[in-house]
Amino acid sequence: MNFKKLAFMVALCLAVVIGALVFIRDHVVEKTEFIPDITDLTKNYMAQAEISEAAEKRQDPAIKPVEVITTLQDGTHRIALVFDGMPDRPLAARLLDVLAKHKAAAVFFLEGENVADVPEVITLIRQAGQEVGNYTYVGLAGLEKRPVEEQLREICRAQKVITMHDPLAPNLFRAPRTVYTDDLLKSVRAAGLEYAVKENVRFQPGHIHNAAEADAYVRTIAYGSIIAIPVDLPVEVKANDMATREEKPAVDMKPTIREDNSAPVPPQADLAAEVDLLLSAMERRDMQAVFVNQFRKIYYVPAGFPMPQPKSQGGSAK
Structure with a gap:
């Protein structure tokens, strides 16, 4: 075989290989990355089976409200931190670094839709050894005022999304500007x-x-306190999952909670730097940040809720 024929054969082989690679790129690789997977996930996020199961349980007259975790009153210097709303990835990484620096524990209460959009954040939180809680699907405020069907939809959808991206199902719940009524619990x-x-x-x-x-x-701050740190704006208006986020925070009228007129993170605030200063100050007071599930659990009765009157002891006093 002369040199010209050899060169022709080599060129032909290269052309065939390049053509095959282009075909694979255009007709195989791109199709395997297609959106059906995303569509399937979206259907799973609707959590229809979970909502139906919860609705059936909710109709049971024997169902009891969950207990509420509240302040610790054992005389120790422990406190608990909870973050309300999912931080974006850069802020999450900085907050986790700050918590690790101070050996502090915290629970991040996450909206289901944010977990669906940026699931790697929940991975960062878990890898850092921190806890995750359910903050409804969109961070919906005033959940106790919503119909039971909407309550179940918000909670179940958030639970579904989180458990699809994390092996541990949350057992802690919060919702912004919400009163814990028996019905909601x-x-x-x-x-x-x-x-x-x-x-x-x-x-x-x-x-x-x-x-x-x-x-x-x-x-x-008293020892035994639970400190809530807002990360995201709550959703005040919700229609077909297209939520309108408030521009100005409403005054929180939660019963028995000190009125701080809590506000979301202002644009100029560096939340990670502030949490670093906060934890340093706590260390100077010998405060230790632990997971909130170490705190006491109570049957919660909202302020203003009619309390049962003590029964008569049988007859009037003589």
């Missing part, structure tokens, strides 16, 4: 969760800029 139980978490301190981002301000703030 029964819905939480029917959706498969065990506890609701009620803070007694709400941190306001944008108010701590240095160690002195952090020390002054921490002096106002």
